[in-house]
Amino acid sequence: MMYYRPAKAYINLPALKSNLQYAQKLAPNSKVLAVIKANGYGHGIERVANQLSGADAFGVASIDEAMLLRQKGFLHRILLLEGLFSAAEIPVIIQNRLDIVVHSEYQLDWLLNNAIPMQTNVWIKIDTGMHRLGFDVQQLASVIAKLERSDNEFSIHVMSHFASADEESTQGQKFTQAQMEKFHSATQTYQYPKSLANSAGLVLYPDSHYEWVRPGICLYGAGGLTKPNYREESLKAVMQLESEIIAIKTIQVGESVGYGNTWTATRKSLIGVIAIGYGDGYPRHAKTGTPVLINGQKLPLVGRVSMDMITVDLTDIESPASIGDKAILWGDSLPVDEVAEFSGTIGYELLCGVTKRVPMIEIQ
């Protein structure tokens, strides 16, 4: 297939596999539920599932995502992380043998008030501090009792979700410890399989591993976790977003660049124009100074991001750039999380946001 525009996202398939192996190594006594919702965090759900087929289960956000996997022939356990949005989903869940989260009373009622003619894996979600989804810990006993007493046959699991396990601050760490303690004390009397750890829990908090870990972002080689050697040696960025220089321009002191004239040269400057923009998912809010990798050097974005182009200050480049030279927007040598920080967001959003017009090219 010929792609004429140079903006492309390369997907490093072996990196997905080795990131999974690393996750398995970190939690050798746990099963791994690989979170591949939102089109595999923007990498393409089918290709991601193929590479992560060694996982024990997949986590998705909806039946639509789960069905996509079933239609492609994946027989893994698939957990609907937000459970059911309506009771009408029950027959589909039965037919496709899906695992479901139950986080609220209304979902529990659907499970108890509908005949389910097969054993179903139910993951009771409790709220240990995130205050988004989940039963209060005090409700756990009664939820379990209701499921146990039901004529339907439920295989019970208990889970919760971290709010700030990836925050390195003392406050973030304290909060995470408190969530772990709350989870432990709420669940310790039950022998059911338990799950608490997301990527940050998996990497930074071994006591949170329990029977199932649920990594997402670390499988894609992102997440900004900075435990020594964590990223550099063990996890590889899966996506590399690239484009090329399509124009080089010299501008004089006092001249400005791009929409809104937001950046003005204070010295005679060499500006490179790269064929990538917010129409491709490069963040429009990326500030002047956002790093772009050209000829192995991080150079600053200047001026506003346009729909199809960005402008980069090449004045200090050590090995001179030419038209057609590659520009890396993020990838293994330029973490997506670093780029995200310059636009007030997180790597997750950038990875999920690469638009359809950017061809994804698999590296085998």
Ligand SMILES: Cc1ncc(COP(=O)(O)O)c(C=O)c1O
């Ligand atoms: C319930 C649940 N578990 C696990 C994950 C994976 O989180 P992460 O990508 O931070 O590893 C998510 C992602 O949002 C989630 O919602």
